[in-house]
Amino acid sequence: MKSMTRTLILILVAALALILLANRLNSSQGYSSGNTLTIYNWGDYIDPELLDRFQEETGITVIYQTFDSNEAMLTKIEQGGTTFDVAVPSDYAIEKMRADNLLIPLDHDKIPNMQYIDSKFMNLSFDPDNKYSMPYFWGTLGVVYNPNLTDLTFESWEDLWDPSLRNDLLLTDGAREVIGTGLASLGYSLNDTNEEHLQEALDKLMGMSPNVKAIVGDEIKLLLANDEAAAGLVFSGDASEIMSENEELDYVVPEEGSNLYFDNMVIPKTAQNVDGAMQFINFMLDPEVNAQNTEYVGYSTPNDAALALLPEDVSSDERFYPPDELTAHLEVYENLGKKMLVHYNELFLRFKMNGS
Amino acid sequence: MNGKGSGNARSLAYIPYYLWVVLFVIAPVVLVVYYSLLDVEGHFTLSNYVDFFTPVYLKMTISSFWYAFLITLFSLLIAYPAAYLLTRTKHKQLWLLLIILPTWINLLLKTYAFIGIFGTYGPINALFGAIGIGEQQLLFTSGSFVFVSIYIFVPFMIMPIYNALEELNVSLTDAARDLGASSWITFRRVIFPLTLSGVKAGCISVFIPALSLFMITRLIAGNKVITLGTAIEQHFLVTQDWGMGSTVAVFLIFAMAVIMFLTGGNRKGVRR
Amino acid sequence: MRKKNGISNLYLVLVFAVLYAPILYLMYYSFNSGGTMHDFESFTLDHYKEVFADTRLIIIVINTLVIALLSSTIATVIAVFGSLAIQNMRRARFKNTLLSLNNVLIVSPDVIIGASFLILFTLVGIKLGFASVLISHVAFSIPIAVLMILPRLQEMSPTLIDAARDLGASRRDVLTKVILPFIRPGIFSGFFMALTYSLDDFAVTFFVTGSGYSTLAVEIYSRARQGVSLSINALSTLIFLFTIFLVVAYYISTRRSEKRRSGEPAARMGVPR
Numbered sequence: 001m002k003s004m005t006r007t008l009i010l011i012l013v014a015a016l017a018l019i020l021l022a023n024r025l026n027s028s029q030g031y032s033s034g035n036t037l038t039i040y041n042w043g044d045y046i047d048p049e050l051l052d053r054f055q056e057e058t059g060i061t062v063i064y065q066t067f068d069s070n071e072a073m074l075t076k077i078e079q080g081g082t083t084f085d086v087a088v089p090s091d092y093a094i095e096k097m098r099a100d101n102l103l104i105p106l107d108h109d110k111i112p113n114m115q116y117i118d119s120k121f122m123n124l125s126f127d128p129d130n131k132y133s134m135p136y137f138w139g140t141l142g143v144v145y146n147p148n149l150t151d152l153t154f155e156s157w158e159d160l161w162d163p164s165l166r167n168d169l170l171l172t173d174g175a176r177e178v179i180g181t182g183l184a185s186l187g188y189s190l191n192d193t194n195e196e197h198l199q200e201a202l203d204k205l206m207g208m209s210p211n212v213k214a215i216v217g218d219e220i221k222l223l224l225a226n227d228e229a230a231a232g233l234v235f236s237g238d239a240s241e242i243m244s245e246n247e248e249l250d251y252v253v254p255e256e257g258s259n260l261y262f263d264n265m266v267i268p269k270t271a272q273n274v275d276g277a278m279q280f281i282n283f284m285l286d287p288e289v290n291a292q293n294t295e296y297v298g299y300s301t302p303n304d305a306a307l308a309l310l311p312e313d314v315s316s317d318e319r320f321y322p323p324d325e326l327t328a329h330l331e332v333y334e335n336l337g338k339k340m341l342v343h344y345n346e347l348f349l350r351f352k353m354n355g356s
Numbered sequence: 357m358n359g360k361g362s363g364n365a366r367s368l369a370y371i372p373y374y375l376w377v378v379l380f381v382i383a384p385v386v387l388v389v390y391y392s393l394l395d396v397e398g399h400f401t402l403s404n405y406v407d408f409f410t411p412v413y414l415k416m417t418i419s420s421f422w423y424a425f426l427i428t429l430f431s432l433l434i435a436y437p438a439a440y441l442l443t444r445t446k447h448k449q450l451w452l453l454l455i456i457l458p459t460w461i462n463l464l465l466k467t468y469a470f471i472g473i474f475g476t477y478g479p480i481n482a483l484f485g486a487i488g489i490g491e492q493q494l495l496f497t498s499g500s501f502v503f504v505s506i507y508i509f510v511p512f513m514i515m516p517i518y519n520a521l522e523e524l525n526v527s528l529t530d531a532a533r534d535l536g537a538s539s540w541i542t543f544r545r546v547i548f549p550l551t552l553s554g555v556k557a558g559c560i561s562v563f564i565p566a567l568s569l570f571m572i573t574r575l576i577a578g579n580k581v582i583t584l585g586t587a588i589e590q591h592f593l594v595t596q597d598w599g600m601g602s603t604v605a606v607f608l609i610f611a612m613a614v615i616m617f618l619t620g621g622n623r624k625g626v627r628r
Numbered sequence: 629m630r631k632k633n634g635i636s637n638l639y640l641v642l643v644f645a646v647l648y649a650p651i652l653y654l655m656y657y658s659f660n661s662g663g664t665m666h667d668f669e670s671f672t673l674d675h676y677k678e679v680f681a682d683t684r685l686i687i688i689v690i691n692t693l694v695i696a697l698l699s700s701t702i703a704t705v706i707a708v709f710g711s712l713a714i715q716n717m718r719r720a721r722f723k724n725t726l727l728s729l730n731n732v733l734i735v736s737p738d739v740i741i742g743a744s745f746l747i748l749f750t751l752v753g754i755k756l757g758f759a760s761v762l763i764s765h766v767a768f769s770i771p772i773a774v775l776m777i778l779p780r781l782q783e784m785s786p787t788l789i790d791a792a793r794d795l796g797a798s799r800r801d802v803l804t805k806v807i808l809p810f811i812r813p814g815i816f817s818g819f820f821m822a823l824t825y826s827l828d829d830f831a832v833t834f835f836v837t838g839s840g841y842s843t844l845a846v847e848i849y850s851r852a853r854q855g856v857s858l859s860i861n862a863l864s865t866l867i868f869l870f871t872i873f874l875v876v877a878y879y880i881s882t883r884r885s886e887k888r889r890s891g892e893p894a895a896r897m898g899v900p901r
Contacts, residue, residue, distance in 0.1 A: 003882065004812065008701065015697045022690040029683055038840060043850030044857065048682070063840030064684065066850035071593045072834060079746050081756045082838040167493075173574060175594065214496040214578020218852035219471060226475050226666050228495065241855050245664050297854070338396045338596065345595045349587075352579050353412060373710035373770070380767040381732050384744035388736075438643045441636045450879045451640075457871060458647045459824040461654070461864055462848050468856065469650035472657075472665050479653075507646065511824070512772075515817040516779055522813060523783060553779040560731070561775045561821075568737045585737045592739040605740050612735040613728040620724040 029061070037276040038063045040073065040084040042263075047296035054283050060276045077102055077268045084270050085277040091262045092176075094133050095126040095335040103132040104267040110278040113285035120324070121262070121302040124332055133264035134281050137299035139236035140260055140322070140330060141177060142253035144243070149230035157185035157254045160231070161208050169211045170220050170232035175341075175348035176333055177259070178205065178215070181233060184256050191334045202347045209355045224249065235261065236320055237299040244298065251319045253326065260330035262302075385609065392602035404603035413587070413604070420583040423498075424566035427505045431562050432555065434506065435513035442514070443521045452518055456511050467504065467575045474500055474576075496578035504576045505569060513558040520554025521547075556619065564612055584608055651868060658861035665861070675862035685847070685863065691758075692827065692844040699765030700773075700822035706766070707773035707818055708811070714774070715781045730771045741768055742835030749836060756838025764836045765826045772825055773818030780814035781807075 039046075043066040051062045065084070067073040070093040076082060078100070089097065097103050108114065108130075114122075117135055127133045143154040150168070152159040160169060160181065171178055180190040182201030192198065213229050224232045225245040234242070239251040265284065267277045283289060287305035294301040294310060300320045301307055307315045315321060336344070395401045407413070438455075445451050458466075472478050474494040481491050494500050524547060532542045548555075568585035579586075584604050591601030653665075658676075662669035679685060714730065717723040733741060745767070749760050784807070792806045808815075830845040837846065848860055 003885070004808065004815070011697050011701050015694050015701075018690050018694045018697075022687055022694065025683055025687050025690070029687075042853050043847060044854040048684070065837075065840050065842060066847060067834070068850040068852060069593060071596055074596075075743065075746070076835065079750050081746075081750045081754075170578075173579065214580065215574070216578055217574055218855075219468065219575055221855055222468060222471060222665065223475075223495075225664060226472070226477060228476055238853075342396055342595045342597050342600075345590065345597075349412060349582075349590075352582060353415065355580060369709045370713045372706045373713055376706060376710070376767060376770055377726070377729050379748070380745070380770075381729050383748060384736075384741070385732060387744045387747060388740060434643070437636075437639060441640050444636070445640070447879070450876070453820075453875045453879065454644070454872075455647065456820045456824065457868075457875060458651055460827050460871060461651055461868055462845055463828050464830075464845075464848055464852065465654055465856070465860065465864055466650040468665060469653040473650065473653055475666075477666065507650075510643075510647075512821065515821065516776060516814075519776075519780060519813045519817060520783070523780070553782050557775055557779040561734070561772060564731055564735045568735055570737060588737045589739055592743060598743070601740070605736055608735050609732055612731055616728040616731060617724050620720065620727060 035059060035273075035276075036061045036063055037085045037273050037280055038065060038083050039280070040065050040067060040076075040087040040268075042066060042088065043068065045088065045263075045297060047293050050284075050289055050293055053289070054280060057283070058276070058279055060273070060279070062280075074102075077270055080270060082270055083272045084268050085273045086271075086280055087266055087268050088136050088263050089266060091124070091126040091264070092333045092335050094262075094264055094266060097266065097268070098127065098132055099335065102269050104269060104271060104274060105131050106134065106267065106281070107278060110275075111282045111285065113282050113287075116285060116287055116290075116303050116305040118302055118304045120327065124262070125334060126262075126332060127264070133266045134285060135302035136263045136265050136284070137237065137294075137297065138260065138262045138302050139300055139320075140253045141180070141233070141235055141258045142239065142251055143231055144224050144234050144239045144249050144251050145231035146224075146227060146246075146249050148248055149227065152231070154231065154252045155255055157181055157256055159254075160185075160211065160233070161204075162211075165211045165230060167211065167213050168230040169208075170213055170223055170229045171215045172220060172233050172235070173215050173217045175344040177233060178351065179344050179347055180259060181205070184254070184258060187256065190257075190259055190331045191336060193336055193340050198343070198347060202351060205351050206354055209351070212355055215352060215355070221245075237297075240298045240300075240320055253319075253322065253330075255326075255329070257329040257331060260327065260332050262332070263299075388602045388605050388609075390602075391598045392606045394599045396597050396599065401599075404599050407600065408603050408607060413584075416582055416584055416587055417607075419581065420567055420585070423502065423505070423569075423581065423583065424563050426502055427509060427566045428559050428563040430502065431506050431509050431513040432559060435510050435558065436517055436555070438510075439514045439517040439521055442518055452514075455514055459508075459511050463508070463571075466507075467572060470500075470504055470507075470576060471495060495576065496580055498577065498581055501572065501577035501581050504572050505566060508572075509562040509566065512561045516554040516557035516561070517551060518554075520551035524550055560616075560619070563615075567611070568608055651864075654861050655865045655868070658858055658865045660858060663858060665858070675858045676866070678857075678859040679863045679866065682859070685859075688842050688844055688847050689863065689867070691841065695758075695761055695765055695843060696823050696826040699762055699769055699826050700819050703766045703769035703822045704773050704815060704819045707770050707777055707822075708808075708815060710770065710774050711777040711781050711811075711814075712807075714778060730774050732771075733768050734771050734775075738829065738831030739835075742832040745832060746835040756836060757841045760836045760838070761833055761841060761843070764832050765829065768829070768832060769822035769825045772821045776818035776821055777811055777814040780811040784810050 037060045039062060041064065051064060054060065055062055067076070070090050073087060073089060074093055074096065077084065077087065111134065114134060121135045121138060122130055145152065145154055150165060152162055152165065179198065179201055182205040183190055183192050183197065186201060186204060188197045188201065216223065220232055220234055221238050221242050223229065224242045236251065243249050243251060265281045267274060271277055284293065285303060287303060287309055290301055290303040290306035291309040294306060392404055393400055393402070395403055442448050442451050473480055475481070476491060480494060484490060484492055529542055529546055532546045537545065568588070569583055570585035570589045573579065573581045573583055573586045588601045588604045591597045591604070657665045657668065659671050660668045661672035661674065710730070714723060714726050717726060745764050749756060754760050788806060789802055792802050797805065828845060830849045833843050834846050848856060851860070
C-alpha cells in the first residue's frame with residue numbers, strides 16, 4: 001500500500017512538472033497570447049519557417065493543428081467545438097463544405113496576391129469564382145513505375161491489365177481512384193453515375209485482380225520507393241516524394257485522362273479570426289513565400305509567379321507541370337452525393353473481396 | 357453503525373465507475389444503435405440490418421472471427437511459456453516491464469518498420485537468401501498479418517498469465533511433484549487450472565480487440581484481409597455512412613456480449 | 629536441468645528479440661543520412677538536431693506524457709472500484725451484464741469511440757482540448773485496467789476477507805490492508821496497459837481534441853500523407869532510451885526500499901509479490 005501511494009504521488013508530481021514545462025514552452029512561443037490564428041492542415045504540409053515568418057510580420061501567433069484525411073477533418077468542422085481559422089481541404093471536400101454551409105466567403109480585396117495564380121486553376125466546378133477557396137497545391141493521378149522492373153510505359157491505362165504485371169501492382173486505397181481507373185480505361189468520365197457504366201468498370205477491374213499485389217494507403221510511398229512492386233497507382237504529390245527517394249522511378253499520367261486534384265485554403269465557419277485568416281491566405285500566395293513552401297513540400301504549385309522563381313529543372317518538369325493539352329483531359333472529382341459515394345464504395349469493396 | 361457508514365462510503369467509491377458506465381458506455385451505445393437505424397439521408401430504416409446479412413458482410417464476419425481466433429490461440433501458445441519462464445527469472449519484474457515497454461512506441465512507426473523488415477529487400481529475405489530458401493513474398497499475406505497482430509497483442513496476454521502464475525504457491529507444485537506427478541501432469545492438473553482466470557482474462561483482452569482490428573489489415577495485409585473493423589473504419593471515415601458503420605458496430609458489441617455470457621457462465625462453481 | 633535452462637533462456641531471448649526487432653530497426657535508421665528507412669547511406673545526427681529545434685514537437689511529446697500518466701492513474705483508480713463492483717455483484721446475470729458493458733469500448737473501433745465522444749462533448753459543451761482529451765483517455769483505458777485487475781480479485785478467497793472482518797477490521801481496513809495489497813500486481817498491470825492504450829491512441833484523440841492541443845500519435849498519423857520523416861524515428865529513439873532508463877531506475881529504487889523493509893517481517897507477510 002505504501003509503495004502504491006508513493007508511486008501515485010511520484011506520478012502526480014511528474015505530471016505536474018511536465019505541465020509547468022509545457023506551459024513555459026507554450027508562452028515562450030507566444031501560444032498563450034490573445035492574437036492567434038488556428039490553422040488546420042495535413043501533417044508536415046507547410047514549411048514551419050513560414051509560420052514563424054508570418055508571426056513576425058503580422059504579430060499573429062499561429063497554432064498549427066493537423067488532420068490525416070478530408071473526411072476526418074469534415075467531421076471535426078461539422079461537429080464544432082473547435083476554432084479553426086484556416087483549413088486546407090481537397091476539391092470534393094470543399095464542394096461538400098460549400099453545400100453544407102460550412103465556409104465563410106473570401107473577401108478578394110484582402111487577397112491581392114491571388115493575381116499570381118494561374119487562371120486555369122481558378123473558377124473550377126467545385127468552387128465557382130473562387131468564392132470560398134484559394135488553391136494551395138494541385139496534382140494529378142497517375143502511375144509510378146520502375147523501368148528496370150517492367151517494360152510497360154503506362155501511356156494507356158490498359159497497361160495496368162497487362163499479364164506481365166502479375167502480382168506487381170500497388171493501388172491507392174480509394175474507391176473514386178480505383179473505380180475511376182476502370183471508368184477511364186473504358187473512356188467514361190471519372191464522375192460517371194450511370195449504373196451500367198459502373199458495373200462495366202467493375203467487371204473490367206475484376207480482371208485486374210491477379211496483378212494487384214496490395215491495396216494500400218499512404219505507405220504506398222514507402223513500398224514503391226523500396227521497389228516492392230513494379231508499378232503503383234498514386235497521386236503526383238506522392239509520386240514526386242517517391243521519386244526524390246528512388247531516382248530510378250518514373251511517373252506518367254495515362255493519356256485517356258485522369259483526375260486533377262486540388263488542396264485549397266478555406267475559412268471554415270468555426271473561424272474566430274477571419275481577418276487574420278485572409279491575411280494568412282494572402283501571405284501564402286506571395287510568390288516568394290509560395291516558392292519556398294513549394295520547395296519544402298514538393299507538390300505542384302498553382303502560383304505562376306512562384307513557379308518562375310523555382311529552379312529550371314522543377315518548373316520545366318512536364319510530369320508535374322504538364323502542358324495545357326494534357327491538363328485539358330483531366331477531370332476534377334465532383335461531389336456525386338452521399339448515395340453515389342456509398343455505391344462507389346460498395347463496388348470497391350466487392351473488388352477488394354475478389355482479391356482476398 | 358460503523359459498518360453501515362463505511363458501506364455507504366464504499367458505494368460512494370463505486371460512483372465514478374457507474375458514472376463512467378452510463379456516460380461513456382451506455383450513452384455511446386444508445387447513440388450507435390440510433391445511428392444504425394438511419395440511412396445515408398437520415399431517414400429511419402432497417403435497411404442497414406438487411407444489408408448486413410448479405411454474403412459480403414457474412415464473409416467478412418467469418419474472416420474476422422477466424423483471424424481473431426487464430427491470433428488469440430497463437431498469442432496464448434507464445435505467451436504462456438514466456439510468462440512461465442519469466443516468473444523463474446532472477447529480476448522477473450524488470451523483465452516483465454521490458455515486455456511491456458515496446459508497446460509504448462508508436463504503432464504506426466513499428467508497422468512501418470515491419471514493412472521494411474518483411475520487404476522483398478528486407479533483412480528477413482536477405483537471411484532467406486543466405487540460407488538458400490530464396491526470396492519469399494512475406495508482406496501482404498495472411499501469415500504476416502497474423503504475425504504482426506500477435507506482436508501487438510502478446511503483452512496483453514503475458515500480463516494476466518504472469519500475475520496468475522506469480523500467485524501460484526510454489527509449495528503446491530512441489531507437493532504435486534513429491535507425490536510423484538510428472539511435470540506434464542503437474543502442469544495439467546495443478547498449474548494450468550489454477551492460472552485459468554489469468555488465461556481467460558488474457559484471451560478476452562486479445563480476442564475482443566482483435567475482432568475489430570483495422571489499419572494493419574491495410575498496412576501489412578494490403579487489404580487482402582478484410583475484417584469488420586476495416587468496414588466500420590471505411591463507413592465512418594470514407595463514405596460517411598455512419599448508419600452502416602454503426603450497424604456493424606452494434607453487431608460486434610452484441611457478439612462480444614454473447615461471448616461474455618457464454619464464458620462467464622463457467623465462473624459460478626469457482627467462486628464459492 | 630542445465631540443458632533445460634538453456635532452452636528456456638533461448639525461448640525468452642527469442643521473444644525479446646522479436647519484440648524489440650522493429651524498434652531496433654527504427655533506431656538504426658534514425659542515424660541514416662539518406663532520409664529514408666531503407667538504404668543506409670551514412671551516419672548522421674541531423675535528425676536528432678531537428679527534434680531539438682522543433683519546439684512544437686517537444687510540446688506535443690510533453691502533452692502526450694502528461695495525458696498518458698494522468699489518464700492511466702485516474703483510470704486505474706476508477707477501475708479498482710469498478711472491479712470491486714463487478715466482483716461484489718451477487719447474481720451471475722448482473723455480473724455478466726456489467727462485464728459486457730465494461731468491454732464495449734474494447735470491442736468498438738476507435739473511430740466509433742472518437743465520433744461518439746465528440747458528439748457527447750459538443751452536446752455537453754465541454755471545450756475541446758486538454759480536458760476533453762484527458763477525459764476520453766480515462767474513459768477508454770478503464771476497461772482494460774478492469775480486465776487486468778479482475779482475475780486477481782476473483783482468485784482472492786472470500787474467507788480471507790471474512791477472517792479479517794472477524795478480527796475486527798473495518799471495511800476501510802479490509803480494503804487498504806487486505807484487498808489492495810493482494811491485487812497489487814493486477815493494479816500495476818492495469819496501469820501499464822492503460823499507458824499503452826493512451827500512448828497508442830490516435831483516432832479518439834483526433835476527434836476530441838481542439839485549439840492546437842495534440843499528441844504524438846495524432847501528429848505521426850497526420851504526417852503519413854507527406855511521409856513520416858526520420859526525425860520522428862530519432863524522437864522515438866530518444867523516448868525509448870529515456871523510458872528504459874526510467875524503468876531500470878524505478879526497478880532499482882523499489883528493490884532497494886523493499887530490501888530495507890524486509891527487516892520488518894510482519895509488514896509483508898502473506899502478501900505475494
